[in-house]
Amino acid sequence: MYKDERYNNLKASGMLCLCVAGEEEQQAQSKKALKKQQKEAEKAAKKAEKQAKLAAEQQEADEDDFAKDRYGICPMVQSQQKLDRALVRVQDLTPEKAEQQIWVRARIHTSRAKGKQCFLVLRHQQFTVQALLAVGDRASKQMVKFAANLTKESIIDVEAVVKKVEQKIESCSQQDVELHVERIFVISQSEARLPLQLEDAVRPEGEGDEEGRATVNQDTRLDNRVIDLRTTTSQAIFRLQSGVCQLFRDTLINKGFVEIQTPKIISAASEGGANVFTVSYFKTSAYLAQSPQLYKQMCICADFDKVFCVGPVFRAEDSNTHRHLTEFVGLDIEMAFNYHYHEVIDSITDTMVQIFKGLRDRFQTEIQMVNKQYPSEPFKFLEPTLRLEYKEAVAMLKAAGVEMGDEEDLSTPNEKLLGRLVKDKYDTDFYVLDKYPLAVRPFYTMPDPNNPKYSNSYDMFMRGEEILSGAQRVHDAQLLTERAMHHGIDLEKIKAYIDSFRYGAPPHAGGGIGLERVTMLYLGLHNVRQTSMFPRDPKRLTP
Amino acid sequence: MPMYKVKPVSPADIKIDVPSCMYKSPNVHGHGMNCGEHALQNGEVDPSLKALEERQDEVLRRLYELKATVDGFAKTVTTPDADLDASTPSPGPAESVFKGTADLDSLLGKDLGALRDIVINANPARPPLSLLVLHALLCQRYQVLSSVHVHSSVSAVPPPLLSCLGPRHIDSYARQRFQLGFTLIWKDVSELQMKFSTQSMCPIEGEANVARFLFRLLGAEPQDPAAATQMDCWIDKAVFQLSEGGSKDRAAVLRSLNAALGRSPWLLGQEFSLADIVCACFVLRAGQTTSAPVNVQRWLKSCQNLGHFDCVYPFLQ
Numbered sequence: 001m002y003k004d005e006r007y008n009n010l011k012a013s014g015m016l017c018l019c020v021a022g023e024e025e026q027q028a029q030s031k032k033a034l035k036k037q038q039k040e041a042e043k044a045a046k047k048a049e050k051q052a053k054l055a056a057e058q059q060e061a062d063e064d065d066f067a068k069d070r071y072g073i074c075p076m077v078q079s080q081q082k083l084d085r086a087l088v089r090v091q092d093l094t095p096e097k098a099e100q101q102i103w104v105r106a107r108i109h110t111s112r113a114k115g116k117q118c119f120l121v122l123r124h125q126q127f128t129v130q131a132l133l134a135v136g137d138r139a140s141k142q143m144v145k146f147a148a149n150l151t152k153e154s155i156i157d158v159e160a161v162v163k164k165v166e167q168k169i170e171s172c173s174q175q176d177v178e179l180h181v182e183r184i185f186v187i188s189q190s191e192a193r194l195p196l197q198l199e200d201a202v203r204p205e206g207e208g209d210e211e212g213r214a215t216v217n218q219d220t221r222l223d224n225r226v227i228d229l230r231t232t233t234s235q236a237i238f239r240l241q242s243g244v245c246q247l248f249r250d251t252l253i254n255k256g257f258v259e260i261q262t263p264k265i266i267s268a269a270s271e272g273g274a275n276v277f278t279v280s281y282f283k284t285s286a287y288l289a290q291s292p293q294l295y296k297q298m299c300i301c302a303d304f305d306k307v308f309c310v311g312p313v314f315r316a317e318d319s320n321t322h323r324h325l326t327e328f329v330g331l332d333i334e335m336a337f338n339y340h341y342h343e344v345i346d347s348i349t350d351t352m353v354q355i356f357k358g359l360r361d362r363f364q365t366e367i368q369m370v371n372k373q374y375p376s377e378p379f380k381f382l383e384p385t386l387r388l389e390y391k392e393a394v395a396m397l398k399a400a401g402v403e404m405g406d407e408e409d410l411s412t413p414n415e416k417l418l419g420r421l422v423k424d425k426y427d428t429d430f431y432v433l434d435k436y437p438l439a440v441r442p443f444y445t446m447p448d449p450n451n452p453k454y455s456n457s458y459d460m461f462m463r464g465e466e467i468l469s470g471a472q473r474v475h476d477a478q479l480l481t482e483r484a485m486h487h488g489i490d491l492e493k494i495k496a497y498i499d500s501f502r503y504g505a506p507p508h509a510g511g512g513i514g515l516e517r518v519t520m521l522y523l524g525l526h527n528v529r530q531t532s533m534f535p536r537d538p539k540r541l542t543p
Numbered sequence: 544m545p546m547y548k549v550k551p552v553s554p555a556d557i558k559i560d561v562p563s564c565m566y567k568s569p570n571v572h573g574h575g576m577n578c579g580e581h582a583l584q585n586g587e588v589d590p591s592l593k594a595l596e597e598r599q600d601e602v603l604r605r606l607y608e609l610k611a612t613v614d615g616f617a618k619t620v621t622t623p624d625a626d627l628d629a630s631t632p633s634p635g636p637a638e639s640v641f642k643g644t645a646d647l648d649s650l651l652g653k654d655l656g657a658l659r660d661i662v663i664n665a666n667p668a669r670p671p672l673s674l675l676v677l678h679a680l681l682c683q684r685y686q687v688l689s690s691v692h693v694h695s696s697v698s699a700v701p702p703p704l705l706s707c708l709g710p711r712h713i714d715s716y717a718r719q720r721f722q723l724g725f726t727l728i729w730k731d732v733s734e735l736q737m738k739f740s741t742q743s744m745c746p747i748e749g750e751a752n753v754a755r756f757l758f759r760l761l762g763a764e765p766q767d768p769a770a771a772t773q774m775d776c777w778i779d780k781a782v783f784q785l786s787e788g789g790s791k792d793r794a795a796v797l798r799s800l801n802a803a804l805g806r807s808p809w810l811l812g813q814e815f816s817l818a819d820i821v822c823a824c825f826v827l828r829a830g831q832t833t834s835a836p837v838n839v840q841r842w843l844k845s846c847q848n849l850g851h852f853d854c855v856y857p858f859l860q
Binding site: 340356381384386388389394395399400424425426427428 | 656657658660662664695716718728730740743
């Protein structure tokens with residue numbers, strides 16, 4: 001506030017009374033105007049100061065940035081030049097490379113600036129390494145500032161010297177070394193705001209609740225699948241799944257099986273009319289295959305003896321459960337046998353055991369990585385596989401207090417309970433249940449020779465959940481026709497199928513598993529969408 | 544044209560002194576012998592020769608039979624209480640030693656139409672020999688479906704352990720045809736464990752305890768409480784002193800075995816029992832049977848003669 005002596009004196013002497021109102025107004029106005037002026041003056045002063053500072057800084061920057069050409073954002077790689085530069089992978093950064101100057105391409109996992117230093121964690125797939133950029137004779141302040149301001153997930157090329165560390169860096173996968181950065185360039189910059197944070201995506205559920213930190217829920221993950229798949233857990237899950245497929249193929253090829261590809265656009269629903277997708281096919285409509293069943297059998301009648309196929313399976317089931325998808329990868333087997341369908345069961349169970357052994361022996365790193373976020377019991381199995389009969393299962397369930405009929409199908413809770421009872425007694429997570437009642441099986445299942453109420457069919461379970469349904473197939477055209485009529489199926493629609501058995505067909509049996517379900521149950525996960533890269537269910541069609 | 548003439552080397556009528564110790568055979572080169580007269584040229588056998596051969600075969604057969612009978616008697620004399628069918632030349636599975644009866648329903652619970660499966664988890668480093676012997680005895684009494692599995696906690700098991708329960712039964716695809724199931728699982732366990740009905744029974748641990756359970760299924764438990772106690776006493780001695788004790792304990796047990804076996808052919812007297820099975824298996828597993836006392840060695844030989852212990856010998860190396 002201004003202090004005007006004259007004003008105060010005049011007021012004091014009471015000579016202002018006449019023109020007080022007007023003057024006060026005027027003075028009020030001018031007070032305001034003065035205030036305004038003051039404010040503007042202050043603003044201007046500040047601005048001037050800032051500009052001066054900036055100018056000074058700019059000068060400083062231009063003056064002191066001796067490292068100008070050792071960092072920056074590269075122009076978009078449009079294959080402008082072919083550099084003969086070897087990039088070392090993060091997983092290969094070990095103490096053996098100490099003191100070597102190497103180039104690394106990785107993503108920025110985290111970056112943290114502290115005074116004159118910037119700590120970066122660089123990540124490539126499951127492997128992380130710490131990188132250090134400090135102001136010194138190789139790096140300027142501006143360079144460190146640039147590095148600290150880089151957005152997470154950006155892909156960068158870094159030239160650095162590998163240095164051994166005395167104290168292990170616990171938070172990284174490469175614990176014995178760190179990189180001292182000399183040059184840093186951005187190849188592909190990421191937007192600053194990520195839809196989900198990778199650390200949150202890898203945090204176990206319980207830890208999130210306890211410490212009040214965020215975890216990412218499934219829908220967000222699935223909507224931003226590309227980023228979710230970058231997490232170490234996802235990388236481990238899908239590498240293991242690739243291993244399952246690989247072991248399946250290798251084991252069967254070694255047993256003399258032939259891989260076949262069956263059509264997925266078919267003219268008649270293979271399993272039943274209800275759960276099938278219809279597609280328009282030129283002037284008529286066709287269906288998406290619910291299983292390669294019919295074609296596998298035709299291959300057997302065509303003398304291929306032992307076949308398997310890996311391909312998509314489409315089921316239009318409106319089930320929103322933890323274990324159903326509308327599209328999944330089916331691994332299917334069909335085999336001709338000599339005298340008894342147990343030959344086929346033995347072959348299938350041996351294949352499964354070889355897959356489990358292969359995973360146990362060669363994928364321990366991946367299993368441990370998944371267990372960090374989703375802890376579970378290791379998967380146990382017996383060799384040769386345990387085979388129980390349906391009647392035994394019913395007896396076990398009845399002894400445990402369940403009320404059910406002898407020919408009733410097993411409901412999902414009963415299957416789970418049976419799994420627990422079997423685990424209690426035999427300590428195995430994988431077993432076969434043989435001789436199901438005929439009434440609950442499809443029309444092409446061969447009935448039991450001694451008891452017409454039962455059939456030569458079997459289911460296999462992992463951790464109490466069904467993964468395979470199979471049976472000896474009816475290979476006689478007449479019996480097949482009778483069974484189809486008994487089930488009320490339109491014979492016209494399956495004419496081609498029945499015809500394939502009219503010209504000599506060997507006795508055969510088989511079954512099929514779902515790749516996603518097997519991976520989920522092996523790892524002890526709880527939702528099949530975690531093991532399907534881009535899952536499809538009644539509510540999800542993208543990505 | 545005259546042929547080449549050779550001067551005779553020797554005169555035709557030399558007198559040769561034929562030694563009398565040799566036998567005379569007719570002169571085939573002499574005159575009067577016609578090839579056609581000898582019917583034996585075409586491989587036919589002189590009937591008298593045939594008869595001779597048959598007699599020889601008969602004698603040899605009777606000799607073998609006699610030898611087998613004598614062998615059998617020898618075993619019977621040295622092995623008390625053994626029911627061997629001595630006239631069969633090949634040693635088939637021994638007849639069941641135990642004559643008692645047991646009701647599976649009362650021992651194991653009502654049959655709900657499902658196979659009653661006994662599950663035994665054993666460590667492949669310490670195969671349970673007495674249980675193998677009891678399995679052989681059970682197979683004689685009941686229709687047993689035996690199977691061997693390897694658990695995923697064990698990476699590999701030597702082949703003899705996979706076939707320790709004998710060859711797979713031809714009817715093994717139909718589980719319902721069997722009265723009893725015997726499932727042996729090789730697993731990484733610290734203590735041998737048996738599970739039967741997980742809802743109503745807790746697991747039984749320890750080879751001796753499982754042996755007691757299986758023995759009861761044979762219905763041959765000694766009825767006299769004194770004998771039963773003595774049997775338990777011998778079994779405990781075997782478990783705690785023979786296998787878990789030091790060399791001093793072992794020597795003490797062998798001495799007491801020797802003393803007991805000096806008085807009677809089997810540990811409990813005249814009857815073969817579980818005590819003999821368990822003690823013999825533990826003694827055999829401890830090794831050095833050749834340096835064991837006399838009675839113990841004789842008793843081990845008798846056990847072997849019974850035939851039930853054949854399954855055990857492959858594991859003693």
